[in-house]
Amino acid sequence: MKDVVALVTGGSRGVGRGIALALLTEGATVHVTGRTFSEAEVGPEGNRAGSLQGLELEAANLPGRVVIHHCDHSNDAETERVAAGIRAGGGLDILVNNAWPGYEGMVEDGEFTWPRPFWEQPSRRWDAMIGTALKAAFMMSREVAPMMISSHLGLIVNISFWAAQLYEGNAIYGIAKAAADKMVADFAHELRPHNVAAVALYPGLVRTEAVMRNADYFDLSNSESPRFIGHVIAGLWRDPALMSKSGHALVAAELGRQYDIADIDGYRPVPLTAADFAKS
Numbered sequence: 530m531k532d533v534v535a536l537v538t539g540g541s542r543g544v545g546r547g548i549a550l551a552l553l554t555e556g557a558t559v560h561v562t563g564r565t566f567s568e569a570e571v572g573p574e575g576n577r578a579g580s581l582q583g584l585e586l587e588a589a590n591l592p593g594r595v596v597i598h599h600c601d602h603s604n605d606a607e608t609e610r611v612a613a614g615i616r617a618g619g620g621l622d623i624l625v626n627n628a629w630p631g632y633e634g635m636v637e638d639g640e641f642t643w644p645r646p647f648w649e650q651p652s653r654r655w656d657a658m659i660g661t662a663l664k665a666a667f668m669m670s671r672e673v674a675p676m677m678i679s680s681h682l683g684l685i686v687n688i689s690f691w692a693a694q695l696y697e698g699n700a701i702y703g704i705a706k707a708a709a710d711k712m713v714a715d716f717a718h719e720l721r722p723h724n725v726a727a728v729a730l731y732p733g734l735v736r737t738e739a740v741m742r743n744a745d746y747f748d749l750s751n752s753e754s755p756r757f758i759g760h761v762i763a764g765l766w767r768d769p770a771l772m773s774k775s776g777h778a779l780v781a782a783e784l785g786r787q788y789d790i791a792d793i794d795g796y797r798p799v800p801l802t803a804a805d806f807a808k809s
Contacts, residue, residue: 530557530593530763534621536611538602538669539628541565542579543737544688547755548625548762549584553593555763562600562611562628578738602628602665612672620676623766626666626709627688631658631702632739647700658705666709670716674725683725684766687713688758689778690731691806710778717776726775728765732758733782733798751799757781757792764788
């Protein structure tokens with residue numbers, strides 16, 4: 530993928546960082562946005578460990594080239610600035626909309642408020658998931674789509690989850706993920722004449738920094754490294770039948786099976802279905 534240019538939003542930590550590192554391992558040039566520029570900005574409890582500078586250091590010996598962008602996607606002007614810089618550099622092949630502040634502030638005054646009914650949810654949670662994350666996905670897609678259309682080639686990926694289809698403990702979360710899926714469905718319809726694909730991609734349980742800090746509470750036997758989904762995105766890009774998948778919500782582990790992609794430890798995650806989540 531040495532000639533491929535990608536953009537991963539929200540890549541200073543977690544799934545986004547893993548996707549960026551995987552695409553860099555594949556040889557791509559990867560632009561990465563994030564709010565946390567340096568490790569000095571990490572909170573005293575380390576609950577936001579991970580930074581753009583840290584990613585830059587980790588990527589130093591990988592085949593691809595990383596370009597970091599300090600960006601808060603709650604500010605549309607910053608989103609537009611990143612896109613303008615990429616446009617000036619020559620264009621973009623892959624956009625991964627991953628920026629997601631929706632998990633912040635899940636505990637308030639010692640109480641885990643995430644599973645409260647919708648009438649007891651704080652409005653800031655809507656602002657984070659819908660006003661920032663969902664809007665950022667739309668705004669960045671809007672900014673970069675013309676680049677892809679002009680080259681008659683491109684892929685837009687929204688990182689989503691089964692909450693789009695099933696109740697997952699928080700109504701706002703479900704609304705945000707359902708909208709992310711609908712977004713790519715409609716994008717795909719409008720982009721199809723231009724040979725540009727748009728998909729939603731569902732990870733499994735990912736061993737992010739936050740998950741590993743609470744590993745005792747999770748069954749990690751079928752979990753995925755943060756890099757796995759990035760290698761799956763690379764597989765999607767190489768798929769000659771990519772346009773047939775455009776507009777759909779896809780499960781990363783299922784694509785991993787189709788493309789014969791193992792995780793970095795050699796494990797091949799078992800794809801989960803809606804029925805699996807319904808049982809839980």
